[in-house]
Amino acid sequence: MAEKEKKHDKIKHAFKDKNWSEIKSEDSWAIFKVIAEFVEGFDKLAKIGPCVSIFGSARTKPDHPYYKMAEDIASKLVEHGYGVITGGGPGIMEAGNRGANKLGGKSVGLNIKLPFEQFDNIYIDPDKLINFDYFFVRKVMFVRYSQGFIVMPGGMGTLDELFEALTLIQTEKIGKFPIVLVGKAYWAGLIDWLRKVVFEKENNVSEKDFDLISIVDTAEDAVAVIEDFYSKYLLSPNF
Incomplete structure (x- = not known):
C-alpha cells in the first residue's frame, strides 16, 4: 500500500500545476497550431518541383x-535537376543546403x-525555410515533397526519418x-540485424x-541510384 501511495503522490506531483481538464483544453487548442504548420508547409513547398531529401x-x-x-551529393543532385530538402539545421543538413546553394539550386530547410x-x-533559400514545433508535421513535409531520400550517418532523428520513409513506402502510403x-561500414550492423533477426529469425519483414x-x-553512386531509378521507372505506365 505504501508503494502505491508513493506512486500516486509522484503522479500528483507531475500534474501539480495543471489538472486534467486544462491539459485536454490545451490539446484542443493545439489543433489550430498543427493546422497552421501544415498550411504553411503545403503553401511553401507545393511549387518547389522535384527534390531529394x-x-x-x-x-x-x-x-x-x-x-x-553530403555537400558533394547535394551539388550533384542540383546538376541533375533536383532541389535539396534537409532538416534545416547544422551538420549534414547544413552540408546538403550548402552543396545545393553553391550551384544555385533549390535549397529547402x-x-x-x-x-x-x-x-x-x-x-537555405530565405523563402524556403520553415520552422516547426511538431516532428510529425515536419516528417509529412519530407515525404510528401521528396522524390528520393539520401540517408547519411546520423543518430536517433536520422533513424526516425529513415524508418518513417521505409514504413510509408512498404505500406504503400506514398510512392516507391x-x-x-x-556509408556501408556505418549501416552494415543495422542491415545485418534487420536481415538476420528481424527477417530470418522473427519473420517480421x-x-x-x-x-x-x-x-x-x-x-557518385548515391546520385546514380536516384538517376537510375527515374530513368527506369518514370516513364513506366505502372509508376
Whole structure:
C-alpha cells in the first residue's frame, strides 16, 4: 500500500500545476497550431518541383568526410535537376543546403525547434525555410515533397526519418521512392540485424523489403541510384 501511495503522490506531483481538464483544453487548442504548420508547409513547398531529401546528423563537423560527401551529393543532385530538402539545421543538413546553394539550386530547410543542437543554417533559400514545433508535421513535409531520400550517418532523428520513409513506402502510403544509405561500414550492423533477426529469425519483414534500400560509399553512386531509378521507372505506365 505504501508503494502505491508513493506512486500516486509522484503522479500528483507531475500534474501539480495543471489538472486534467486544462491539459485536454490545451490539446484542443493545439489543433489550430498543427493546422497552421501544415498550411504553411503545403503553401511553401507545393511549387518547389522535384527534390531529394538528405538526412543525417546535426553533430557532423564541416571537416568530417561525411559532411564533405553530403555537400558533394547535394551539388550533384542540383546538376541533375533536383532541389535539396534537409532538416534545416547544422551538420549534414547544413552540408546538403550548402552543396545545393553553391550551384544555385533549390535549397529547402525544414527546421525543428529544439532545446539543443538545432538552429537553421545560412545556406537555405530565405523563402524556403520553415520552422516547426511538431516532428510529425515536419516528417509529412519530407515525404510528401521528396522524390528520393539520401540517408547519411546520423543518430536517433536520422533513424526516425529513415524508418518513417521505409514504413510509408512498404505500406504503400506514398510512392516507391529510392532510399539510399551512404556509408556501408556505418549501416552494415543495422542491415545485418534487420536481415538476420528481424527477417530470418522473427519473420517480421519480407525479403522484398530489402529491395527498398540501396547502400553506397560515394557521392557518385548515391546520385546514380536516384538517376537510375527515374530513368527506369518514370516513364513506366505502372509508376
